[in-house]
Amino acid sequence: MKAGTKFLIGATVIVASVAFLMVTSVRETGVYFLTPSELVQRTARDSTFHDVGIKIGARVVPGSIRRNDAERRVDFEVTDGTHHFPVTYVGLVPDTFTDANDIEVIVEGKYGRDGVFRATEVLAKCGSRYESAYEAIKA
Amino acid sequence: MTLLGQFALWAGLLAALWTALVGFSGRWRDRPELAAAVIRGSFAVCAAMIVAALALWKGLLTHDFNIEYVWAYTSRNLPDAYVITAFWAGQKGSLLFWALVLSLFGALAQLVTGKRHERLMPYVAAVTCIVAAFFIGTMLLSANPFDRLPVTPPDGRGLNPQLQNPGMVIHPPMLYLGYISITIPFAFAIAALLSKKLDTGWLHAIRKWTLLSWLFLAIGITLGMWWAYVELGWGGYWAWDPVENASLLPWLTMTAFLHSVMIQEKRGMLKRWNLSLIVVTFLLSIFGTFITRSGVIASVHSFTQSNVGFLFLVFLLSTGAAAFSLLYLRWPALKPDAQLESLASREAAFLFNNLVLVGIAFSVLWGTLFPILSEWVRGVKVTVGPPFFNRVNIPLGLLLLLLTGIGPLIAWRKTSPANLRRQFLWPAGFGLAAAAGLAVAGMRDRYALAALILAAFVLGTVTQEFWRGARARVRMYGEAVPLAVTRLVNRNRRRYGGYLVHVGILVYFVAFAGMAFKVTQEVTLAPGETAEIRSPYGHTYSFTHLGVSQYEALNRIVSAANLEVRRDGGRLGTIKSEKRQHVDSFGEKTFEPSTEVGIRSDLREDIYVVYAGSIGGTERANFAISINPLVWWVWFGGVVLTFGGLLTMWPGGRTMAPRRRRDVQAGFEANLAGPDSDAPLAEVVR
Numbered sequence: 001m002k003a004g005t006k007f008l009i010g011a012t013v014i015v016a017s018v019a020f021l022m023v024t025s026v027r028e029t030g031v032y033f034l035t036p037s038e039l040v041q042r043t044a045r046d047s048t049f050h051d052v053g054i055k056i057g058a059r060v061v062p063g064s065i066r067r068n069d070a071e072r073r074v075d076f077e078v079t080d081g082t083h084h085f086p087v088t089y090v091g092l093v094p095d096t097f098t099d100a101n102d103i104e105v106i107v108e109g110k111y112g113r114d115g116v117f118r119a120t121e122v123l124a125k126c127g128s129r130y131e132s133a134y135e136a137i138k139a
Numbered sequence: 140m141t142l143l144g145q146f147a148l149w150a151g152l153l154a155a156l157w158t159a160l161v162g163f164s165g166r167w168r169d170r171p172e173l174a175a176a177v178i179r180g181s182f183a184v185c186a187a188m189i190v191a192a193l194a195l196w197k198g199l200l201t202h203d204f205n206i207e208y209v210w211a212y213t214s215r216n217l218p219d220a221y222v223i224t225a226f227w228a229g230q231k232g233s234l235l236f237w238a239l240v241l242s243l244f245g246a247l248a249q250l251v252t253g254k255r256h257e258r259l260m261p262y263v264a265a266v267t268c269i270v271a272a273f274f275i276g277t278m279l280l281s282a283n284p285f286d287r288l289p290v291t292p293p294d295g296r297g298l299n300p301q302l303q304n305p306g307m308v309i310h311p312p313m314l315y316l317g318y319i320s321i322t323i324p325f326a327f328a329i330a331a332l333l334s335k336k337l338d339t340g341w342l343h344a345i346r347k348w349t350l351l352s353w354l355f356l357a358i359g360i361t362l363g364m365w366w367a368y369v370e371l372g373w374g375g376y377w378a379w380d381p382v383e384n385a386s387l388l389p390w391l392t393m394t395a396f397l398h399s400v401m402i403q404e405k406r407g408m409l410k411r412w413n414l415s416l417i418v419v420t421f422l423l424s425i426f427g428t429f430i431t432r433s434g435v436i437a438s439v440h441s442f443t444q445s446n447v448g449f450l451f452l453v454f455l456l457s458t459g460a461a462a463f464s465l466l467y468l469r470w471p472a473l474k475p476d477a478q479l480e481s482l483a484s485r486e487a488a489f490l491f492n493n494l495v496l497v498g499i500a501f502s503v504l505w506g507t508l509f510p511i512l513s514e515w516v517r518g519v520k521v522t523v524g525p526p527f528f529n530r531v532n533i534p535l536g537l538l539l540l541l542l543t544g545i546g547p548l549i550a551w552r553k554t555s556p557a558n559l560r561r562q563f564l565w566p567a568g569f570g571l572a573a574a575a576g577l578a579v580a581g582m583r584d585r586y587a588l589a590a591l592i593l594a595a596f597v598l599g600t601v602t603q604e605f606w607r608g609a610r611a612r613v614r615m616y617g618e619a620v621p622l623a624v625t626r627l628v629n630r631n632r633r634r635y636g637g638y639l640v641h642v643g644i645l646v647y648f649v650a651f652a653g654m655a656f657k658v659t660q661e662v663t664l665a666p667g668e669t670a671e672i673r674s675p676y677g678h679t680y681s682f683t684h685l686g687v688s689q690y691e692a693l694n695r696i697v698s699a700a701n702l703e704v705r706r707d708g709g710r711l712g713t714i715k716s717e718k719r720q721h722v723d724s725f726g727e728k729t730f731e732p733s734t735e736v737g738i739r740s741d742l743r744e745d746i747y748v749v750y751a752g753s754i755g756g757t758e759r760a761n762f763a764i765s766i767n768p769l770v771w772w773v774w775f776g777g778v779v780l781t782f783g784g785l786l787t788m789w790p791g792g793r794t795m796a797p798r799r800r801r802d803v804q805a806g807f808e809a810n811l812a813g814p815d816s817d818a819p820l821a822e823v824v825r
Contacts, residue, residue, distance in 0.1 A: 003479045007487055011494055014538075018498035021531040022505060029526035032519060033510055055522055069754035072661060072761055092661060092751040092763055095718075096731050 144194030151187030155272035162265025262330030306366035314359030320352035325421035361777035385427035407476025481553035569599030636786030643780025653769025716750035
């Protein structure tokens with residue numbers, strides 16, 4: 001067999017393994033990224049969405065944050081303007097997760113059949129406060 | 140000053156467009172004075188960008204808060220060092236920084252490239268100037284750093300506290316230097332295609348540039364890991380975040396290029412592949428800047444959102460289309476001079492290494508873009524995170540590490556079975572010894588085991604290369620061993636510097652393997668209370684809360700929590716972690732509070748303490764405490780890699796004309812001790 005042919009076989013094996021790893025890994029570790037409305041609609045149609053890991057991008061309902069620091073637990077509500085539901089999270093929240101208005105969060109976890117989202121991870125970003133200061137100065 | 144800055148931007152844009160137009164037209168071919176004018180055009184762009192940059196720095200240093208950019212990223216109480224580096228803290232300044240550095244590199248390339256490439260240089264100027272024109276145009280269209288506010292605020296908004304860190308002072312510019320310097324090899328590649336001078340001449344002209352941008356990227360990535368580790372407080376240094384991934388992509392394809400280019404130099408193969416790699420690397424560097432600055436993909440690092448994303452996308456697509464069309468037009472002229480002769484050859488090892496590197500790059504790109512792709516294709520956004528990247532890339536990374544050990548051991552063209560045995564005996568033995576040792580020590584994590592065994596194998600390979608090379612010199616010239624090693628390295632810096640880079644890489648792998656054994660615990664402690672954690676090495680660490688103190692510093696109010704740390708009862712010292720509330724010069728709160736992590740680092744493990752806030756205003760506090768094994772080795776790997784990289788680029792040393800090198804190769808390969816005729820014996824024979 002020519003070296004070029006042998007190389008092609010080796011190359012095919014490598015390319016196939018990369019493809020295989022990518023396909024199986026997407027299937028096994030992929031997480032839906034939804035808005036609260038999409039989540040509510042999808043679980044209404046297909047209840048298996050309660051059982052898989054989900055990421056939610058949403059805003060925190062102002063004033064809804066209840067911290068229980070002693071238990072390192074946080075309860076809050078998220079919304080996209082149409083649908084809203086409670087989230088409960090045990091763990092340490094990032095610095096950017098504050099009581100300021102309009103914080104945007106990405107929460108990862110499962111949406112229980114009781115309508116409570118149990119988060120395993122909370123990411124927060126808050127930029128609006130400074131943007132509004134900027135608008136005020138511009139005006 | 141903003142007027143001067145605006146003027147400089149416009150002047151730079153016009154000069155860049157003129158240079159690009161005339162340069163690409165090729166009309167300078169029979170008119171030396173026009174060729175010289177094109178090259179002067181790239182100097183003019185450089186001068187204009189220097190003026191623009193100085194204007195912005197002047198605005199920053201004089202606290203001219205009427206300039207929106209100055210107001211948005213600095214304040215009166217910001218330390219001067221951060222005022223200077225606020226230049227690249229935001230999108231608009233970053234774009235100016237890009238244009239400035241690109242024009243500097245473009246001018247430098249014109250100055251340092253030898254006369255024998257003069258037919259390429261006007262094309263090179265045209266490419267660098269069209270890229271510069273894109274960045275300047277983007278600023279003028281939608282992100283002008285010299286925009287003014289209708290009123291002058293009394294103080295600025297201040298710099299994001301996460302950016303107030305020494306790592307952040309040098310990490311972005313290093314990464315940008317890497318991204319930007321890739322434009323020069325790309326420009327030479329396009330120039331070679333346009334001028335049809337497709338011999339290895341252009342490869343020699345860009346050798347230092349490719350090494351330079353590869354090294355800048357490597358340093359930038361490592362500094363980014365350091366910054367994420369000490370500043371972001373989640374306990375690790377690599378999160379497969381889109382911005383991190385984006386910086387890794389061009390580094391991977393550039394690494395592939397640095398290897399495959401050797402095949403083209405020695406054997407005249409892979410011409411099309413190498414050109415494609417350079418084009419792809421350039422596109423990925425633009426993509427990296429785009430990801431960092433567009434906010435298209437949510438990331439902890441992308442500090443801004445804006446509409447420049449669209450301009451980047453258009454530029455990315457049109458440049459890619461133009462470059463690949465040109466490559467297609469020259470396809471027939473890029474036929475390989477030779478064929479692969481044996482699978483047991485250096486060429487084959489490099490080809491597999493290239494495939495794996497490009498495979499890793501593709502999977503990382505795929506994972507990074509997956510939310511967008513899945514939304515297009517399936518109408519629902521699906522994200523993949525660290526589990527995806529680890530699952531795919533750990534096996535591929537280990538395969539790459541294996542090839543790192545194999546490559547240097549086998550000869551160009553083909554290797555005899557006897558030679559293979561001779562070459563592999565010691566390194567493979569070294570790897571097996573490591574395997575036995577680790578098994579006895581009770582390590583069970585299969586990926587960590589594989590990484591450490593392969594690292595030992597690679598170390599064996601490199602050691603053997605140094606040992607045999609030095610021994611040959613000792614025998615030949617009767618030199619003492621230290622002198623023999625020094626001369627060996629000095630006579631072939633590219634080769635032995637490359638081996639040192641391999642050592643740096645294996646050190647990274649060892650450090651990554653260590654993180655498989657990380658332990659983390661979240662605890663609530665009142666003053667005087669103690670928490671215990673068992674380390675992966677079997678030690679028991681105890682942490683006693685000493686209380687929280689509050690004080691004011693220059694631009695912030697600090698709450699500091701102190702923990703006393705003991706290992707197996709013996710006192711190690713105290714670790715302090717802080718919550719910082721940044722304030723402006725009127726005492727008003729600026730950003731959200733930020734956390735300063737407490738870290739105690741030694742060769743074996745880091746103790747990583749995050750003070751996560753007090754409970755109800757008391758000194759009772761929450762902590763996240765991690766024991767992170769072998770983190771120090773990441774930074775050490777970075778130092779080794781940097782040293783090796785600098786060695787390969789160091790000016791001077793022995794140079795051989797490419798043709799000559801190949802003759803020596805062909806003539807004496809069979810008899811030589813080493814698998815590579817660059818060994819000292821070759822010099823003697825010569």
